[in-house]
Amino acid sequence: MSTSFQQHKAGDLHFLKRLNRSAILELVRRTPGLTRADIATQAQLTKATVGTGVQSLLNQGWLSEGELQKSSGGRPGRALHLNDRHYVMLGAEVGVHGLRLVACSLSGEVLASHHEHLVPTTPEVTAGLLAERLHSLHSAPSVSDRHCLGVGVALPGPIDPRKPVLRLAPNLGWRDIRFLELLRPHFPKLEGTWLMDNEAKSAAFGEFYFRTGQVPDSLVYVSAGTGIGSGMVEGNHLPLLSRGLQGLAGEIGHTILQPGGLYCHCGNRGCAETLVSGWSIRAALGIAEDEELVESLLPRLQEENVQLTLRRAGEALGTLLLNLHHTQNPSELVLGGSLVQLGAPLLDPALAYFKANQNRLLGTTQQVPLRVIEDSTFIAARGAAAQVLASVIHGPSDLI
Amino acid sequence: MSTSFQQHKAGDLHFLKRLNRSAILELVRRTPGLTRADIATQAQLTKATVGTGVQSLLNQGWLSEGELQKSSGGRPGRALHLNDRHYVMLGAEVGVHGLRLVACSLSGEVLASHHEHLVPTTPEVTAGLLAERLHSLHSAPSVSDRHCLGVGVALPGPIDPRKPVLRLAPNLGWRDIRFLELLRPHFPKLEGTWLMDNEAKSAAFGEFYFRTGQVPDSLVYVSAGTGIGSGMVEGNHLPLLSRGLQGLAGEIGHTILQPGGLYCHCGNRGCAETLVSGWSIRAALGIAEDEELVESLLPRLQEENVQLTLRRAGEALGTLLLNLHHTQNPSELVLGGSLVQLGAPLLDPALAYFKANQNRLLGTTQQVPLRVIEDSTFIAARGAAAQVLASVIHGPSDLI
DNA sequence: CAAGTAAGTAAATAGCTTGAACTTACACGC
């Protein structure tokens, strides 16, 4: 269960037709307002092919026609946009501290959302509750009249790359859970794509896929919360999300930053998470599990030991970012997760370290764009919805 | 200049035809001995399409027919193989200590090779010498009667992902070199693909692309020599080699393993290369630049300080491997480079650390295959040749 | 030796993109 679409080795005429439809849709998605003529130029197709392709996408509710462009001497072209009123994707995140749900339009706009706190419990109970909330969201006023493309679920742990199994979620206490199998029976009628993925990977995918205009070649999302994870997306036309052999790609919280350092819950020594993570900050400052970490720390940011702890964690985070820079060198880095809300005491040392050291090797002045997401509440859920959309556009669906 | 082929967003009938030819060729390449019927099943094409496709590939010298398969009740199928006698690719590596060249058949067999030592000099002189050697290789008895698909060059530094520029080769003292532009004028007649890439990436690509039978989903090659670099390849049908925004993907020698540690030549502190690399071992043991590192160390392996130095370097190497495991989690790790020749004193601690700690997080017993290449003299050059082949098969060539 | 089975080939058919001609729609100059 993933977003690595069958690289369709070969195909027939129907396959070619679908490929061209996908290409047209992707072009308009990435560059809203394109005319048929623009598409023909960019996709290397003839006007005729684009014309019929666009017509069928209009009929099926994927695209809508907009205003006329300004003429540049001849007949003005008609702008094309995503039809943002016909389809909807549902996305959800099962986090350590609660459930987050969104209903998304094709362009990534959040039509409706829901967030509730939840103490970690069994997969079955969680699935039941999530199903209930999904049903509510699906019947919300702005959602219920749309065709639903599917449901994506983001989970806090590594996913098997070959089958939809959550291998481990240390902070939920789950292991080898086929979460979709618990969820689907609650939706006997809802057709469409069902998928699940790691939360950092879903978030990375969403941040990449819903981008319009200048799209980066690759993007890494770093999720800093109870644990630290990352996801990398790459490849413009057919975005690829690496999972790795065991789904461990992006488990950067368990890269070693301090050989011989403190013991991590995984059993290794000196993991990044022993230096920067929700749990290590709790441990350093003696904050109990049942207290909200961010809420209890925000009033205490002036305390000296809090400042010191966060500065050290921030330096480790900066090192982690630099190591990603020298391992995957993404075109854009995005930093999210609940720890971001701790603000400057944590982030300033991290960003300062990264900015000061990223160009040492090449000696250039080009800075890798690094974006900090202040409120990442719904980022992973929205990313899971993006994965649903991508699986429909690039996958074997006959909706296109 | 790279191996990220235009993801041909869309296409016409001719494009589809070419796609199917490529798919057939790739299938036979990966699984020699396949029959037309097998191909039809695996590529989801009809017998008729496969028949005409195979015929055209036979005519063009890509495939050859082999023996009849054993019948399973009906007419036996005829085995298909790569025609390993018609084409040739040239690959070269410009290393810190010399030039390595190979001529490769389609299956990756080295038909002829050449290795010579060379003290670092200017790009122009190097290109002139390499051109001379390439000419010799091209006119070697087993090579000259074949059609040459092109030339690939592997270089010891990061390559710009958008244009064929070697941005930096610290150990050669080069910066921003358009090496192909120095090389091509020496070959007024030789048509075909010309490309250059980082040596670890070329090596990774070759190890992945020439594999037959069970092909891993992804592969990381770690090149341990004067510096430390890596390359990752992913995606079975259309192998993708990530370079990153600035070509820094795989510069794992400059990931920080020891915050606040020794200064690296890049200006940062605690880079992996300060702990494990040709130059850091030289520095630790006082071996001069003009001595061959491996040759001078092999007789001294019993010395206590040598053992200690190599053990510490080995532990750092093990950490590096573990960090790759938790960042990219490749299906297979391959370790090459000149330092491998130092053998057990360096490798044992590295492999032991990696094996002991790779499964802590998931708690499984599945071991990631880790292959050590004893003699990696021609690995990168052969990989560059593989990239030439891939660019012909997947690129816009009309040879297929 | 006949029947059965599966691989591979040949010819007619269906479906997609193309190319060229055509229509539409605006801008510009007089």
Added chain:
DNA sequence: GCGTGTAAGTTCAAGCTATTTACTTACTTG
């Protein structure tokens, strides 16, 4: 206000590719 120029978008016959169906080939089994 009108004619000309330019470019967007549409229409339809033509060309090309994969498929479908029927057929031939070639070996195994009873």
